[in-house]
Amino acid sequence: MRFPRYAPRLALLLVVLTGCAAATGGESPEAPGQPAVGDEPTRTPTSRLPSSEPLDPSRTWVVLLGTGTPGAEPDRFGPSTAVVAGGTAYLIDAGPGVVRRASAGAMVTGLQALNAPNLRVAFLTHLHSDHTLGYPDLILSPWVLGRAAPLAVYGPPGLEAMTAALLEAYREDIRVRVEGPERLRRDLLAVETHEIAPGLIYEDPVMRVEAFAVPHGTWDVAFGFKLTTADRTIVISGDTGPFDGLAEIAAGADVLIHEAYGAEGLRQREPETQRYHGTFHTSAIKVGEIAARAGVGMVILHHQLHLAGGTPEEMVEEVRLSFDGEVIYGRDLDAF
Numbered sequence: 001m002r003f004p005r006y007a008p009r010l011a012l013l014l015v016v017l018t019g020c021a022a023a024t025g026g027e028s029p030e031a032p033g034q035p036a037v038g039d040e041p042t043r044t045p046t047s048r049l050p051s052s053e054p055l056d057p058s059r060t061w062v063v064l065l066g067t068g069t070p071g072a073e074p075d076r077f078g079p080s081t082a083v084v085a086g087g088t089a090y091l092i093d094a095g096p097g098v099v100r101r102a103s104a105g106a107m108v109t110g111l112q113a114l115n116a117p118n119l120r121v122a123f124l125t126h127l128h129s130d131h132t133l134g135y136p137d138l139i140l141s142p143w144v145l146g147r148a149a150p151l152a153v154y155g156p157p158g159l160e161a162m163t164a165a166l167l168e169a170y171r172e173d174i175r176v177r178v179e180g181p182e183r184l185r186r187d188l189l190a191v192e193t194h195e196i197a198p199g200l201i202y203e204d205p206v207m208r209v210e211a212f213a214v215p216h217g218t219w220d221v222a223f224g225f226k227l228t229t230a231d232r233t234i235v236i237s238g239d240t241g242p243f244d245g246l247a248e249i250a251a252g253a254d255v256l257i258h259e260a261y262g263a264e265g266l267r268q269r270e271p272e273t274q275r276y277h278g279t280f281h282t283s284a285i286k287v288g289e290i291a292a293r294a295g296v297g298m299v300i301l302h303h304q305l306h307l308a309g310g311t312p313e314e315m316v317e318e319v320r321l322s323f324d325g326e327v328i329y330g331r332d333l334d335a336f
């Protein structure tokens, strides 16, 4: 089953962002001696919700929180996708800015599950920095903002060590917030980590998540995920080199969210770059072939790599060489 695409216009986003900037006072830098902005939580008034119709929370939605890559593109935050169902946001990956992007997602979609204190479940495809730089943000910020339960995180081996190291890195911040006047509860900061293997890794009354291994260059372990709810099946590739097995895994899925680079762009690059991207990532042409074999309802491209220019339209056309269904060039805060 498909749902109408809900793509907030850039103008709407600019209204939201401009509004937030205005709320900080904006016109002058901080006066000397004033505390740095960011020590204390602030709560954005919910009156900033745009007037557009909120999405129906009884359906399953995909909200692209960040469609970027390691590239510091200002309008594409780090890789993170939310699947929202049954009042819960299931996050896949935690790229830079994940919590603020989720908050923006709540504003433009009306899905309250995306508000910071409600972010409680995440799945990490792999531990590359572009997918995890927002992980300490996801651990700490919702806790500071009132998350009422520990965060549960599912990811590859190494997740526990990374989590422990992050909590250690922020030890003084945590101590001050627990023992100081904020009196935050340390037990709510405990992260429930689950180092996973391929297969069924998560199930609740609303959501079922299966992990599958993907080839991502020299990474020992990297995953993609298949998320199934009562009304939709969504497959997310994670970062992957060309992976023919995905056609079987994604067979009949409503949505395939796949990373991609423009094949023509890569051909114009030096041999070492071609070798790297040819094993770590997947061309848009290959994505189209996989999607066609799988017979998915629609393809959403994210984590798009334009290695030698090339337009979004050209990348979409490369998918369409084989796949005649709907192809979306994903942009931050699009919802489907």
Ligand SMILES: [Zn+2]
Residues within 6 Å of the ligand: 069, 070, 079, 128, 130, 131, 239, 303
């Ligand atoms: Zn990546």
Ligand SMILES: [Zn+2]
Residues within 6 Å of the ligand: 126, 128, 216, 239
């Ligand atoms: Zn990666």
